[in-house]
Amino acid sequence: MLGDNVISITDRLSQDIPHDADAEQALLGALLFDNEVYHRVSGIVQAKHFYIPMNVKIYETVSKLIEQGKLADAIILKNRFSKDNELDDIGGVEYLALLLDNAPPGSTAPEYAKLVFDMAMRRELIRLSDDIKTEATNPASETDAREQITTAESKLYNLAEIGGTQSGFVSFEQALIKSIEMASAAYSRDGHLSGTATGLIDLDRQLGGMHRSDLIILAGRPSMGKTSLATNIAFNIAKKFKRERDENGLEKTVDGGVVGFFSLEMSSEQLATRLLAEHSGVPSHKIRRGDISMEQYEHIRDAADEISRIPLHIDDTGGISIGAMSARARRLKRMVGLDMIVVDYLQLLTGGAGMNANTNRVQEVSMITQGLKALAKELDIPVLALAQLSRQVEQRDDKRPQLSDLRESGSIEQDADVVMFVFREEYYVARSEPSEGTDEHLKWQEDMEKLHGKAEVIVGKQRHGPIGTVKLSFNPDLTKFGNLAPDDDFQSGGGY
Known part of the structure; x- marks a missing residue:
């Protein structure tokens, strides 16, 4: 697509490994021509899904600039990579110019993104199948067949769900973004729950x-x-x-x-x-x-x-x-x-x-x-x-x-991240009934009236917050726990 000059950059890459250099270059060209394209493709493809190393580096840099609200065009990239002495790593100014010259319409970018992602998934499938074959044919392996199947299924699930069998390191910046998104969602949600x-x-x-x-x-x-x-x-x-x-x-x-x-x-x-x-x-x-x-x-x-x-x-x-x-x-x-x-x-x-x-x-x-x-x-x-x-x-x-x-x-x-205990004092008090007609029985009846239909959930461990006791109502006929009325004697929310 970008001519013989581009072919010379990628001719060292194995033709047996699934990838599409033209699709990667077309997507990058559309991005450099119109940064708004990024918001249509960022949910489909990530930098790790590109195969050609210089394309990985370009997409990664473009993503960071756009997410920071900055312009990401060929001139900005030239200055950025020149400052870090990495311009040659991305094919020089000529490669950036070729990407722009052959940029397709922005409306076609999602289709190129899907093709790049599909090629990445095929490469992951090949890598995963090689791992499964190696483990299954290894006579020294102590893992039995059922456990190998469970492990393989887990990796296949991750591949289908998140587009990779291994997550590896995540930058602190990415972790921080997720934390802020969680806090924002909690703030806007009823009850401010995360x-x-x-x-x-x-x-x-x-x-x-x-x-x-x-x-x-x-x-x-x-x-x-x-x-x-x-x-x-x-x-x-x-x-x-x-x-x-x-x-x-x-x-x-x-x-x-x-x-x-x-x-x-x-x-x-x-x-x-x-x-x-x-x-x-x-x-x-x-x-x-x-x-x-x-x-x-x-x-x-x-x-x-x-x-x-x-x-x-x-x-x-x-x-x-x-x-x-x-x-x-x-x-x-x-x-x-x-x-x-x-x-x-x-x-x-x-x-x-x-x-x-x-x-x-x-x-x-x-x-x-x-x-x-x-x-x-x-x-x-x-x-x-x-x-x-x-x-x-x-x-x-x-x-x-x-x-x-x-x-x-x-x-x-x-x-465990959280350990909770459910406790109903009524259950134990009911089994210690004294003889009728005694002062102890009158006191027992008073205690039973206070405890009837009430339960406690004791939070004994919590990584995210304080421990304490929560008071709930309990209907034994319906086996149903519920919220206590605010004016109940057995005050709700105790132990905060």
Whole structure:
């Protein structure tokens, strides 16, 4: 396209490696002729997607200048590269002139950008397939086939999702831009949340919402309601799901989210019944027994119709491994999208193929929590994992849980970004009823009235903010947590 002079610059490049020098040069020419073209192609192609080294350097420099609000034309680039003694590295003034002379109309630039990106993806596929072949044919490899498949699937997912199998270093400037974008989004969002809203006002205020790439642990003793709380949060997020297209035509979630719920203990039908009870106002035990009136049946039918279309996906496979769960989560994100994962519960996951006879339970849980954290970062979504507490809670007078009560607590506490405990004092007080007619029984009744329908979420660890206690309402018939009224005796938002 740019003649024999340009061919001489690129003739050392292998013809077997997918690339299109003409498309790269056409895109750069259009950019230099009209900087506005950058805003139409920046969502498609990045500097790393160019193949010819001098084109990489030119696009990188043009991008920085435009993003700083400066002009980026041939004269500016000549002065910039001359000052850094790098003019020869980009082919000299002659190459810049050739790019401009052969610049196509700006309207065609997105098509050239797509072609450059496609060639980059083909090169990554070749590199990835070479890595897979090398590992699979290596007789000394200790990684079994299933684990190799999981690793390959993870790399393929990254390639399809973000255009590369390895992210490498990110400049502080890029990280700072992302931080400012997050703060700006939080400022403009209702409630000033930087993360996804749980629908529980005081909990959102304490956490700032569910943050991307975070591993959030929700722990509690049996019957405290941790599954109910996780289900309520998942439902609230899925119910508010809203997606829009950005200026580049790419869809992104602007409110709520698509939720993947891995229920290792309860069946999908049991979870659905809980959600139906919550939304219809008919107790779940009545729904299960069919002990309902015609009016309640109509409420159930209307509620089912209303919530049937929410993007909440349930996988109730028991004893699933962390590797298999990760693979299913990646597949869900590729097929329909994914904005949050719930795992109920952590101790029911298995470590998978990496385990052997010498692996103890603490090591296995450590592998699982590391896998969950890695998945949260890889998919760039919050992962809410439930966890059981040890029985030592029951031995204390004050049964409020603490970090040391986590089973195999070392790895869970270390890998988690947030650790929360759900606690209902009413549950314990109800089981210590004194004999009727005594002063102790009257005092017990007073305590029960104060505690009835109330719960605490104790934030025991949080990387992003303070620890503290959040007060919520709890309806045991509907297994539903909610916000407390501001004038309630049991003041909401305590412990900030």
